[in-house]
Amino acid sequence: xxxxxxxxxxxxxxxxxxxxxxxxxxxxxxxxxxxxxxxxxxxxxxxxxxxxxxxxxxxxxxxxxxxxxxxxxxxxxxxxxxxxxxxxxxxxxxxxxxxxxxxxxxxxxxxxxxxxxxxxxxxxxxxxxxxxxxxxxxxxxxxxxxxxxxxxxxxxxxxxxxxxxxxxxxxxxxxxxxxxxxxxxxxxxxxxxxxxxxxxxxxxxxxxxxxxxxxxxxxxxxxxxxxxxxxxxxxxxxxxxxxxxxxxxxxxxxxxxxxxxxxxxxxxxxxxxxxxxxxxxxxxxxxxxxxxxxxxxxxxxxxxxxxxxxxxxxxxxxxxxxxxxxxxxxxxxxxxxxxxxxxxxxxxxxxxxxxxxxxxxxxxxxxxxxxxxxxxxxxxxxxxxxxxxxxxxxxxxxxxxxxxxxxxxxxxxxxxxxxxxxxxxxxxxxxxxxx
Numbered sequence: 450x451x452x453x454x455x456x457x458x459x460x461x462x463x464x465x466x467x468x469x470x471x472x473x474x475x476x477x478x479x480x481x482x483x484x485x486x487x488x489x490x491x492x493x494x495x496x497x498x499x500x501x502x503x504x505x506x507x508x509x510x511x512x513x514x515x516x517x518x519x520x521x522x523x524x525x526x527x528x529x530x531x532x533x534x535x536x537x538x539x540x541x542x543x544x545x546x547x548x549x550x551x552x553x554x555x556x557x558x559x560x561x562x563x564x565x566x567x568x569x570x571x572x573x574x575x576x577x578x579x580x581x582x583x584x585x586x587x588x589x590x591x592x593x594x595x596x597x598x599x600x601x602x603x604x605x606x607x608x609x610x611x612x613x614x615x616x617x618x619x620x621x622x623x624x625x626x627x628x629x630x631x632x633x634x635x636x637x638x639x640x641x642x643x644x645x646x647x648x649x650x651x652x653x654x655x656x657x658x659x660x661x662x663x664x665x666x667x668x669x670x671x672x673x674x675x676x677x678x679x680x681x682x683x684x685x686x687x688x689x690x691x692x693x694x695x696x697x698x699x700x701x702x703x704x705x706x707x708x709x710x711x712x713x714x715x716x717x718x719x720x721x722x723x724x725x726x727x728x729x730x731x732x733x734x735x736x737x738x739x740x741x742x743x744x745x746x747x748x749x750x751x752x753x754x755x756x757x758x759x760x761x762x763x764x765x766x767x768x769x770x771x772x773x774x775x776x777x778x779x780x781x782x783x784x785x786x787x788x789x790x791x792x793x794x795x796x797x798x799x800x801x802x803x804x805x806x807x808x809x810x811x812x813x814x815x816x817x818x819x820x821x822x823x824x825x826x827x828x829x830x831x832x833x834x835x836x837x838x839x840x841x842x843x844x845x846x847x848x849x850x851x852x853x854x855x856x857x858x859x860x861x862x863x864x865x866x867x868x869x870x871x872x873x874x875x876x877x878x879x880x881x882x883x884x
Contacts, residue, residue, distance in 0.1 A: 452478045453487035457505065458495025460677065461644050462531055464595035465553050466493045467586035469530075472557060474587055484512065487525065493553070494531035496610045498785040502533060506542065513546045530556060532614035538788060554581050554600070554616070582621050592639045592834070592864030598626050598661065599645040604680060606707075607718045607791035608753060608784065611646050618646075623653045623661055627668070634670040639834055639866055641665065643676040649683045658683075659691040666695040671866070673834065673848060674698045678705065678751075682720045684729055693736035700744050701849045702733050705751035706774075709766030713756050718791065723770060730774050745826060747777035747849035752811060755784040755804035757795035764807055768814055775818045777849065781808045816876050823874035826851065830884045833869045835862045845869075852878040859883065 452473050456466040469491060470480065481487035492509065495501040509527060516522045528549045533539045540550050551559040557580075588594050599620040602611045630641055643665070645651060651658040665674055674697045681704055692698050704726070708714050711722050730748065737746040752767055771779065783804040786797050799807075826847075833853050835845040843855045843862050855869050873880040 450478055450488045451481035451486060452489040452491060453481040453484050454491045454493055455484065455508065456493045457501045458493075458497060458532065460595060460642070461597060461600070461646065462493050462495060463589075464586070464597050464644055465531070465581075466491075467588055467595065468581060468584040469493070469556060470587035471585045472560070472581075475585070480587075484508075484525075488523065489528070490525045491528045491530065494529060494533040496532035496536070496614055496787060498782065500785070502539075505529070505533060509543060509546050528560075532610060535614065536788065552614075556581055557584065583625065590836075590864065591637065593642065593836070594633050594638050594640070595642050595644050596626060596629055596633070597621070597644040598648060599651050602646040603650070604647065604682075604720075605718060605791070607716060607795075608756065608787065610787045610790060613789050615646065618650060620651050620653050623656045623664065626661065627664055630665055631668055634668055634672055637864075638672060639864065640673045640675065643674065645676075645678070647678070647680040647683060648676050649679045649688055657687075659685070659687045662691055662695060662698060666697045672697060673866075675701070675850075677703050679703055681705070681726055681729055684733075686732070689729075689732050689736045690740075693733075693740040699848050699850070700737060700741055701747040701749065701777075702737075703749045703751075704729065704733070706767075706770055707751055707753050708756060708759070708763070709752075709768070709770035710759070710763035711766075713759050713763050713766075716758065716795075717753075717756065723766065727770070727773060745829070745831075745847075745849050747822070747851070748774060749778040749780075749850070750774065750776050751780045751782065753782045753784050754807040754811065755799035757784065757792060757797055757799070759799060768811060771811060771814045771818070775822065776815060777819055777822050777851075779811065779815050781811060783808060820874065820876045823851070823876070823879060825874075826871045826879055827874050828871065830868055830870045831881075832866050833881075834866050835864065838863060847879070854878060854880045856880075856882050 454466045454469055456462050484490055490512065492505055494505050512525060516524050527547050528551060529543065529547045530551045530553050534550045534552050549559065549562060582597055599618060601615045601618040603618045605612050633641065649658045651661055706726055707717055707719060709723055714722065734746065786793050831847050833845040833847055835843045837844050841856065843857050845853050847853060853869060868884040869881040870884040871879050871881040
């Protein structure tokens, strides 16, 4: 039987889908090229914004509509997992279209309910007692790998569904994480991306996130270490010094601010102030300058515009933060009310048009700081992990997450770390040539 996984949302969802693939293929399933040729369709969903949720409804509706219009089509078995799986309103809306609603952490044991042969007879299987994070994943490529180190969240930010969708924080045993990474490095992987909803809240007995990073960095091999996503409240002096000193860890730090106004930050239940955040920014930049003075550094963030009650003056506080932090990238989100969260009870009083305007306003600030930062790369020779090729150009990323377009005639560079001299700085990418 062939399966197809449609993945929505963040890197953690992508990683989860890789583990679902590994689980299914261990049972003899084959990956389909598209939904049309799959007998088993799995929707790994995201509930962060209404737009992503609506796409799930639309695609499942269209699948069932096509089956109803053509009786000769064999009905697909549909599983809905991810962030929408345990929401009662979603289950009610899709109850006649989805065969199984299953939280991602329960996928191994719940899947036995839906296992069917091509004759649609239930297959009996042994009880699955596998922790889903322990499943061997089927990675998308052979040079860059997501490695989840924890899942869930204890923070309950007012706008966020993650604690409800994924439950409380659970950290994987450090020994298991290190064994997985060592196996990847032996296979030739060049980039290890440590994942968690709040990756820096990791804790396994006496091993905290900083200590885990040191153990990963100590693994023999030529590879990079990236991690996401951090919560400012868990960024300690120990963590700052550790990430700045370790040679394999990226010179890129993602530090979500979400809003520049202390009042909005408080309403979001983020547990820091703008001043405390900017103090962290200064400490981080100072540490990288101390330990890696000859290498470029990049700071990235997340900002939500149009949170309930956000005045124009409070919005301008976000603009002020952006000008002070001089980000290399910001991932903007227009506030979207999420059922079950604290913000769901607040009046969503900012119009869609105003949210769009505010995002565009901040994006203009971002374009200026990014371009100014990128100009500093010109004439530098940097390590670039090559990811793909189109025509006579290779495309890859630096250790600061800068996209680079490289002119090269050499063959078979995909998946390799190469030296590239930067010749041009654009707003959203760099251009260079092999050095």
